[in-house]
Amino acid sequence: MTSGTAQADLTIFDNAPELALQWHREGVGAVLCTVVQTWGSAPRRTGSQLVVAGDGRMEGSVSGGCVEGAVILEAQAALEAGTHKLLEFGVSDDDAFAVGLACGGTIKVLLEPVGHTLKTEVLEALVLARTERRPLAYEVDLTSGQGHLVNIASYPDRMRLDRSGVEEDGTTFVAVHNPPLRLIVVGAVHIAKALLPMARIAGYDPVLIEPRAAFGSAERFPGERILDDWPDEAVEKLGLDARTALVLLTHDPKLDDPALMAALRGECFYIGALGSKRTHGQRHQRMIAAGFMQDDIARIHGPVGLDIGAASPAEIAVSILAEMTAVLRGKAE
Structure with missing residues (x-):
């Protein structure tokens, strides 16, 4: 006998891809918002995600609260336009202190409308791999917004360290998707x-x-x-x-x-x-x-x-x- 959930559940802190796919399938639309660069002591690490639905629902966080409102508005605009967008915010010292930082800095957030620059089949493959506890990396060109899944052998250090980030070329972002703990x-x-x-x-x-x-x-x-x-x-x-x-x-x-x-x-x-x-x-x-x-x-x-x-x-x-x-x-x- 097994009680509880019959398959491995992803925690509420790391379910943005699953929720984005769900909302997209429901027909309300979804935008996956991902931190691609930030200051050293940020409350949300690089790779953290917020998902925004076309009807205004949201789940997750990209900053601890100081830029979420602006990101949500930009995400709905990106969904309507069907294009990706790279946002950059300068966070003031006062705002940074409010979310637990000693000083301000810069945060960059990539917006990917599902079914447009973030292809549905790519997101489906990612969600399946996460359900099956198979590690994958998602590579996206920040200029064109085009992304695809890559073998973990392409980024052994990032996978080992569980560290998403921008490559040295300054335009390639790699999101690490290790199995949930x-x-x-x-x-x-x-x-x-x-x-x-x-x-x-x-x-x-x-x-x-x-x-x-x-x-x-x-x-x-x-x-x-x-x-x-x-x-x-x-x-x-x-x-x-x-x-x-x-x-x-x-x-x-x-x-x-x-x-x-x-x-x-x-x-x-x-x-x-x-x-x-x-x-x-x-x-x-x-x-x-x-x-x-x-x-x-x-x-x-x-x-x-x-x-x-x-x-x-x-x-x-x-x-x-x-x-x-x-x-x-x-x-x-």
């Missing part, structure tokens, strides 16, 4: 009840694995995606790619270890396991006995989470999410 949690315990919604807010698509029906019920975890398979079977179905974090919370080697072994053979960027130092030492020995090398086992963060003195389940969840973030962003010690 995903968190797989094994064990429907109190920590999981706090960790899953926190992770979703941070941009993860969370999945809970719990074969014990009394623990992993929809009543205890309303709205969550729950797999009641054995953990090794569940992670095999889900896949463990480089955009996936795995957190083991059961304390039960019969449940944790099969998933852990699958993770050590996979590409998870983060593997965390609950338990004391003594418990982790025993886990270490079991992995050695299973044939894993020391370098493999060193990928396991155990005891799980940063040492922040966490006591309650919610505080432990905070520590886990913080450690996941540090590892993802290359800030882990």
